Amino acid sequence: MARRCCVPRRVMVAARALLFWALVYSYCGVCACIAGLRLLWSIGRRPGETFRWVVRENPPACLNDPSLGTHCYVRIKDSGLRFHYVAAGERGKPLMLLLHGFPEFWYSWRHQLREFKSEYRVVALDLRGYGETDAPPHKENYKLDCLIADIKDILESLGYNKCVLIGHDWGGMIAWLVAICYPEMVTKLIVVNFPHPSVFTEYILRHPSQLIKSGYYFFFQMPWFPEFMFTLNDFKVLKSLFTSQATGIGRKGCRLTAEDIEAYLYVFSQPGALTGPINHYRTIFSCLPLQHHEVIMPTLLLWGERDAFMEVEMAEITRIYVKNHFRLTILSEASHWLQQDQPDIVNKLIWTFLKEETKRKRE
Structure with missing residues (x-):
C-alpha cells in the first residue's frame, strides 16, 4: 500500500516541477517577443541611432x-576572485557593509558612505560580476550559495566577524539570505525595497500583477x-530606469545629475560588463524556494511606495519571518x-534604528 501511495506523490512532484518550468520558459518567451517588437520599432523609427554606442574610456570624476x-x-582565497570596494571611516570602527542592487554598483551608496563614516567603517562593495570585481564566465558561478559565501568570506578578509548589513534590491535578497544562513555575522539587518525571499516567491505565484x-x-x-x-540607443534602457517617470527617481531635488548617469553608463558600457550582473538572475529559479526562513536579528525594512518593480503589500507580510x-x-x-531618491530621510531612519537598538541592548 505504501509503495502505491509513493507513485502518485512522485508523479505530482514531477508534474508540479514540469508546470513550474513551463511557466518560466513560456513567460521568458513572451518577454522575448515583447523585447523583439521594441527592437523592430526602434529600428523602424531611428535606424541610425538604434545601434549607436559611445565608447567611454575614462571614468567621470565623481x-x-x-x-x-x-x-x-581584496582577493578571496576559496573562490580566487578579486573584489573591489570603496571604504570610508576609520579601520577598527564597527563594520557597515553595503550591498547594491541591479543595475547598480558601489556608487549607489555614495550618500551613505559620506553619512555613516563618522561612527562606522563603511564598505560599499561591487558584487560578484559587477564593476571592478571579477566576473566568472559561467552562470553556475552566480548561484545564491556562491553569492552568500562571498559576503561571509569578504567579512572575514576585512578582519571582522560581524557587521551591520544593508542591502538594496538584489543586494537586499543577498542580505536576507546572509542573515538567515549566518546570523552570528549580522548584528543588525537593514533592507531597502526587497521583501523576505520567501514572501517574494510565494507572492509572485499568487499575484499576476507582481509576476508582470x-x-x-x-x-x-x-x-x-x-x-x-541594454546596449541599444547608447544604453537608453539603463538611463530610462533611473530617469523615466514610470521607474525613475521622481523628486526634483534628488534626480541623478548628468555626471551620476555618466558614472552608470561608464561602468556598464565596458566590454562584457552586463553579463555578470544578469547572470545573477539566470540561476534564481533553481535556488528558490528556501529551506530556512527565520531572521533572528533586529531588522529595518525601508520601502519606496512608488516602486515600479515591487508591490508594497510584500513589505508588511515580511514581518512574519522576523523573530x-x-x-x-x-x-x-x-x-x-x-x-538615492530620498537619502536624507533614509539616513535619518537608519540612524534612528541603529541608536534605538543600541539603547535597547543597554536596557
Missing part, C-alpha cells in the same frame, strides 16, 4: 571623489539577448531607488 572613501581590493512587474527575471533567462537590448524587533517604514512619493 567615481574618484575622495569624500566617498578609498578604492580597495518581475518580467525581467524571466527575460534575463535568455542568453546574450538581454545584454544586447526579533522589526520596523517597517514606507515612504510615499519615493521610488525603487530609495537610498
